[in-house]
Amino acid sequence: MRKLLRDFYDRYFHDEESIILIILLVVGLAVLLLLGGVLAPLIAAIIIAYLMQGLVEILLRYGLSPRLSFASVYTVFVGLFLLLLLYLIPRVFNQLRRLVDELPNLLNQAQSAMMLLPENYPSVFTEQQVRQFMAGIGGELGSFGQTVLQYSLASLPSIFSWIIFIVLVPILVFFVMKDRDQLILWAGNFLPRNRPLMRRIWQEMDQQISNYVRGKVLEIIVVGVVAYILFLVLGINYALLLSVLIGLSVIVPYIGATVVTVPVAAVAYVQWGIGGEFYTTLIAYMILQIIDGNVLVPVIFSEAVNLHPVAIIAAVLVFGGLWGLAGVFFAIPLATFIKAIINAWPSRVSALDNDSA
Numbered sequence: 001m002r003k004l005l006r007d008f009y010d011r012y013f014h015d016e017e018s019i020i021l022i023i024l025l026v027v028g029l030a031v032l033l034l035l036g037g038v039l040a041p042l043i044a045a046i047i048i049a050y051l052m053q054g055l056v057e058i059l060l061r062y063g064l065s066p067r068l069s070f071a072s073v074y075t076v077f078v079g080l081f082l083l084l085l086l087y088l089i090p091r092v093f094n095q096l097r098r099l100v101d102e103l104p105n106l107l108n109q110a111q112s113a114m115m116l117l118p119e120n121y122p123s124v125f126t127e128q129q130v131r132q133f134m135a136g137i138g139g140e141l142g143s144f145g146q147t148v149l150q151y152s153l154a155s156l157p158s159i160f161s162w163i164i165f166i167v168l169v170p171i172l173v174f175f176v177m178k179d180r181d182q183l184i185l186w187a188g189n190f191l192p193r194n195r196p197l198m199r200r201i202w203q204e205m206d207q208q209i210s211n212y213v214r215g216k217v218l219e220i221i222v223v224g225v226v227a228y229i230l231f232l233v234l235g236i237n238y239a240l241l242l243s244v245l246i247g248l249s250v251i252v253p254y255i256g257a258t259v260v261t262v263p264v265a266a267v268a269y270v271q272w273g274i275g276g277e278f279y280t281t282l283i284a285y286m287i288l289q290i291i292d293g294n295v296l297v298p299v300i301f302s303e304a305v306n307l308h309p310v311a312i313i314a315a316v317l318v319f320g321g322l323w324g325l326a327g328v329f330f331a332i333p334l335a336t337f338i339k340a341i342i343n344a345w346p347s348r349v350s351a352l353d354n355d356s357a
Contacts, residue, residue, distance in 0.1 A: 018197060018345065020191070020192055021197060021198060021341075025341075032323075033322075036323065040165060041164070041165050041168040041169050041172055042172055044165075044169050044172075045168075045169050045172030045173045045176050046172075046176055047213075048077070048169070048173050049173050049176040049177045049180065050210070051210065051213055051214055051217070052073050052074075052077060052173075052177065053177070053180065054210055054214060055073045055076075056069045056070055056073050056177070059072060059073065070177055070178065073177075074173070074174060074177060077170075077173065078170060081169075081170060085166065088240075088244075091240055092240055092241055092244050095238045095240055095241040096241055098238075099238055099241065106270050107134075109270050111134045113269070113270070113273050113274075114130050114133070114134065115127070115130055117130060118130060197344055197345070200344040201337075201340050201341055201344045204340040204343070204344065205336065205337055205340050208333075208336050208340075209333040209336060209337070212332060212333055212336070213330075213333060215300040216250070216251065216329070218300055219250050219292070219296060219297065219300055220247045220248065220250055220251070221247070222296060223246060223247050223250055223288070223292050223296070224243050224244060224246060224247025224248075225243075225247075226288060227242070227243040227246040227247065227285075227288060228240060228243035230284055230285075230288065231243055231281075234277070234280065234281055234284065235277075236267060236268060236271060236281060237267055237271050238267055242260075242263060242264055242267065245260050245263060246260050246264070246285075246288075250292065251328055251329050252316055252328055255313070255316075257289045257292075261282075261285065264281065264282070264285055265278075265281075265282060268281040268282065311335055311339075312331070312332060312335065314335075315331040315332060315334060315335035316328055316331040316332075318331070319331040319334055319335075
């Protein structure tokens, strides 16, 4: 056993940089797990500043000065932040509150519609089965309402934390973008001067993660806006709420669109029943998803992240369980980061093979 551990150590930890890197990874993971909530504004500001740096570099290539490029990009960020905070989120919550208030009426309408199933399909459904099914849904909705009420009461102390988060993030983004070079130089002082492994990992990650996250944000906006316009034309209730759900569903590949199909179909069914409007809504939603998967995604993600679907779903489950929605959003970049570390990690065996070749 001791020889096995020694061989493993000699194979993967034979140089100083690999040991330093594993220590940094362990310390970084521990900080995220223990202090992630406290450092959430700083982490969010660093991620936002990193993503917006690409826009700054684009403006620099077009001949704008560094100060003007920074001011332009930061102004766009503040505008979008205020639009999200003052317009989109309040309207979405208003529609969500209205939906919760109307749940009893929606349930009665759904029950009346479903009671027609035994008449139309007597060989498939019975009246007793429909009544049992509706009674089960009513019980689930009642427990859901109690859970929402308990969560709302328990989350009252966190309102102050959210206010701090909203105030601090724009301020921190400003200073992180403004003093980017000084912060990178300061962080580099804690790393070894000769760090080829870290440079290889960063070069592989920088292009893929930045393109993926920026592309995913753009995909969320495009899909959400198109869905909202589509639902307004169709006249479906809770159009903004459903379009936000559809936009966020692209975060989780393979399963997000399938899950969001349920509320879209439920709202359309309660509003119109089984008919032309219901089928039109579902067909339009399916066409939107097909265009997103076969046209929008290939255009936006020119350099696709080469991960197996099983790895993507496993990453979503693991990081989503650790950090919630933020973990789901960054699951693929984090999985790509882990893959880059594995590919770039030095191995004495591979080094010997290269020397012999």
